[in-house]
Amino acid sequence: MDVLTKEQRRKNMQNIKATDTKIEIILRKALWKKGYRYRKNYNKLPGTPDIVLPKYKIAIxxxxxxxxxxxxxxxxxxxxxxxxxxxxxxxxxxxRKRDDEINKRLFFEGWTVIRFWGEEIKKHTEECVKVVEETIFDQNIVE
Structure with missing residues (x-):
């Protein structure tokens, strides 16, 4: 394992982005390819979800x-x-506590929350898209 100097570590941490991360882009492209339209970094909802499907009230x-x-x-x-x-x-x-509070607030406001881990998106993008599609399918059955 490489040991970084404080300056190297600092530089690495400064380069971590909050929006348009690699994992967000991978999932957005996969959803777009399937015909799903979304809003990104939707600041009208608690927690500013990375991807929102307003039509289905899904926050990802x-x-x-x-x-x-x-x-x-x-x-x-x-x-x-x-x-x-x-x-x-x-x-x-x-x-972790904030994530939990955001999930509860969104649920209370009638939204379905889906959370994916970065490695899950990178290695199993299609399965992530299927989770979104199954969530949409399940909602349509209820309506």
Whole structure:
């Protein structure tokens, strides 16, 4: 494992984007190709979902594994032994709590929330699209 200097790490962290990330673009292109029209980074909803299908009231979030704490118990143990561990543990725990609150608010407002992990989108894009399509299909049955 390469050990980065503080300056290298700082530069890497500054280059992490909040919108139009690689995983968002992959999923958006796949949805567009299937004929689904959406809004991106929709700031009229809580949490500014990455992709919104207004016609179906579906809000999609493309979450990075690190910042949103995938396998949190394992990641937390690794972070406890790292530099600036208190900062990172607090940050990721706040992100996880905020994600949960946003899910609840959107659900309360009548939206369906779908969250995908970045690796899931990269490695299994078609399956992610199928999840969206099944959600739309399920809604149409209910209506």
């Amino acid at each position: 979030f493309c979450d990075g594994e690190f910042f949103h704490g995938k396998n949190w118990n394992i990641l937390k143990k690794k972070l406890e032994n790292s530099n600036n561990s208190e900062f990172w543990i607090n940050k990721i725990e706040r992100n």
